[in-house]
Amino acid sequence: MTDKRTPLDFEAIRAAAVGNYVSTIFPAAGISFSKPAHQHQSCPMCGGDDRFRCDDKRGEGTWICSQCGAGNGFMLVQQYTDLDVYETNKLIAGAIGLDATSEVTDEQRTQWQSQQVEREAAEKAEKRQARIDAASRAQSMWDNAKPTTDDHLYLLRKGVSAIGLRQDTNDNLIIPMHYYNTDTKQTTLVNVQTIAPDSEKLFLKGGLVSGAYFTIGSAAMFSGGVILICEGYATGATVFDAMSYSLPVIVAFNAHNLIPVAQSIRAQYPDHRIIICADDDSATAIKMRDKDIADGKEPKLLVEYNAGIHKAQQAAINVAGEVVTPSFDTLEIDKDAA
Structure with a gap:
């Protein structure tokens, strides 16, 4: 005898769950959360301290944990309770007062969809305003900062020079982050990275990071037809020095x-040759x-555990570029590198 x-109407349950996670x-x-959901705190699944937050994007209960990964509210409930898909839907339906006997009307579905559109529009507008505010703060910080000298503790520790950097009153390095708009063909300051x-x-919180970069070198250097891209400023400054200040480096x-x-x-x-100078995180990858x-x-x-190499390879493939892993003792750019 089978049970x-x-x-259960899974689609209706998930639609009704939005905004209620x-x-x-x-x-x-x-x-349960020990702090407001969006703040970093202990993960309810792995228990790790200060590695989890629930940003609840679009009301879907989205979350991120540096150990467990990321997902939506349904996934969190399922992983936390170790229930199957049916039982997870049943639990969620019970929590929001929607069960198998509930009749979901077309009007309700339309209302849920409308609310979802409104939430997404509100989040988009909030994110846009946060980026505008961050860009304004970045410009103010840059305008009020002073040129940096090579005796800054971070630069001394890394053994690199200050190239195009500034410094605030708290001795934080200020690195400008620029974004190129492919529609307007304009490049603007959108954020800064500070290094204490x-x-x-x-x-800056809320500021644009994806696609933003810092250029080491003059505009005239781009006429050489070769552009180097790396991760951090210290690596970029080291590569720039190793190339005898002849090639532009993008951070x-x-x-x-x-x-x-x-x-x-x-x-x-x-038409330029783009070379990605990869950071080799092999020790971390092995661990x-x-x-x-x-x-x-x-x-x-x-x-795949080595983010420096893996992302550099993906970037090179994406733009028909090349990858090198610099050895700073005798740094060379292999013309046959792929």
């Missing part, structure tokens, strides 16, 4: 920004792979 489950559904599933004497790096600020920055540079210089193995997970290819 036949009562049919943080306030109703998570508590019903036993998921103790090496702490920050972007993308982090591995995940290599692809959008490379795309931006390719849009501006369609991450070994941890997955120890946790009983199926390990990925080693290069």
